[in-house]
Amino acid sequence: MSGSIFLYSTGSIQVLNMTDPDMVKELANFKSFDIGRPLFLQKERRALLGMGILTSNGELWAHQRKVIAPEFFMDKVKGMLHVMVEAAMPMLTSWENITGKKGGSAEIVVDESLRNFSADVISRTSFGSNFAAGKEIFNKIRQLQIAMAEQSMLGVPGVRYLPTKTNREIWSLDRSIRRLILNVALKHEQDSVALSTKDLLHSIIKGAKARHFASQTPEDFIIDNCKNIYFAGHETTSTTAAWCLMLLASHPEWQSRARTELLDVCQGKPIEFDMLRKFKMITxxxxxxxxxxxxxxxVAREALNDLKLGSLNIPKGTNIRIPVALAHRDPVLWGPNSDRFDPGRFANGIAGACKAPHMYMPFGVGARTCAGQNLPMVELKVVLSLLLSKFEFALSPNYVHCPAFRLTIEPGNGVPLIFQKLY
Structure with a gap:
């Protein structure tokens, strides 16, 4: 096979690479449990993700999704708006103080502040605590993410079992995170009896008791899914926010257009949920x-049984991978300027931007599409609108463009921006 569909191997893992739109559509429409998340991820990412919703398969995954997905329906996310605004305030105040002390303009590296903001949001909305309470968990998950990214770059089979310095760090962090999450869950269970709290953690604890699986204890059900939400719920959002600010700083005309629309919609009033729908430019x-x-x-899948996808017979154990960045920059689908930053291509939605809309897959594709995608979209609109209303920002001369794979694709050397207060 060649072109948009080809087979290769990494060690003992056979990988079917796929960017053909028709085949991706077949995969997206495949509903059977015969396709699931790659089994090697459950081993390689066990310390970080365990057997949570991001890595599990079959009936266990279906139960986890049934428990978790309703907590991120838009009517629930709508009620989280005030929490997002509150969580952004310490960051905005800090940046206003920094620019104020420097005469209204200062260089700020935004990554850590954005990570703290999104961690605070997921902590408050999903676990009933603020960032201070969840800080130790987030810090250890971040350390674990970096350590595991270093380990995965080695590409040596079985290296995760050796008592290397990195592995010892991973094992120690895993034990600490388990203990911390169990403490949060226990306290939450005690508090929720008194306060009648009904948030995501409440649903996860309830879901752990509702069904029992041979592959996962109730305790692991709670720990693994909390890890998944802690990681996916804040890391991807903060990384995307950093990239957004980098691109807006690099394209002042789009920054200006987004700010003009924002000021027109808000008319100096605090942000309300109905305003978010009118933020066309920011969207x-x-x-x-x-x-x-x-x-x-x-997008990574595995054939858990022999199966047929389109005209292909795919043997059990074959991994299927769609390289998302390649699909997102294919000039056949997106036009000759596919490498250029041009938000205007989305003026008529995804269908108007891409010849095969299913090839736009920032939140995955098919049945395994991210259950929580409403939260980051609303969160990003809130934080961008607040920043655009208070600051103009340009790319610092110290910025070095260096996308790095640390289990997510993030700015490798951070995003330093020159902030100018608007008033």
Whole structure:
């Protein structure tokens, strides 16, 4: 096979690479449990993700999705708006103080602040605590993410079992994170009896008791899914926000257009949920950022049984990978300027931007599409609108463009921006 569909191997893993739109559509429409998440991820990413919703398969995954997905329906996310605004305030105040002390203009590296903001949002909305309470968990998950990214770059089979310095760090962090999450869950269970709290953690604890699986204890059900939400719920959002700011700083005309629309919609009033629908420019900027810098490098699946996909017979154990960045920059699908930042391509939605809309997959594709995608989209609109209303920003001369794979694709050397207060 060649071109948009070809087979290669990494060690003992056979990989079917796929960017053919018809085959991707077949995969997206495949509903059977015969296709699932790659089994090797459950081993390689066990410390970070365990057997949570991001890595599990079959009936276990279906139960996890049934428990978790309703917590991110838009009517629930709508009620989280005030939390997002509150979580952004310390960051905005800090940046206003920094620019104020420097005469109204200062260089700020935004990554850590954005990571703290999104961690605070997921902590408050999903676990009933603020960032301070969840800080130790987030810090350890971040350390674990970096350590595991270093380990995965080695590409040596079985290296995860050796007592190397990195592996010892991974094992220690895993134990600490388990203990911390169990403590949060236990306290939450005690508090929720008194306060009648009904948030995501409540649903996860309830879901752990509702059904029992041979492959996962109730305790692991809670720990693994909390890890998944802690990681996916804040890391991808903060990374996308950093890329958004980098691109808006690099394209002042789009920054200006987004700000003009924002000021016109808000009319100096605090942000309300109904305003978000009118932020057309900001939505287009987010969509274009996710096209150029999707958080995940691949959509990854595995044939869990022999199966037929389109005209192909795929043996059990074959991994299927769609390189998302390649699909998102294919000039056949997106036009000759597919490498250029042009939010205007989304003026008529995804269908108007891409000849095969299913090839736009920042949140995955098919049945395994991200259950929580409403939260980051609303969160990104909130944080961008607040920043655009208070600051103009340009790319610092110190910025070095260096996308790095650390399980998500993030700015390798951070995003330093020159902020100018608007008033």
């Amino acid at each position: 287009m900027v987010i969509q274009e950022t996710l096209r150029l810098y999707p958080p995940a490098a691949f």
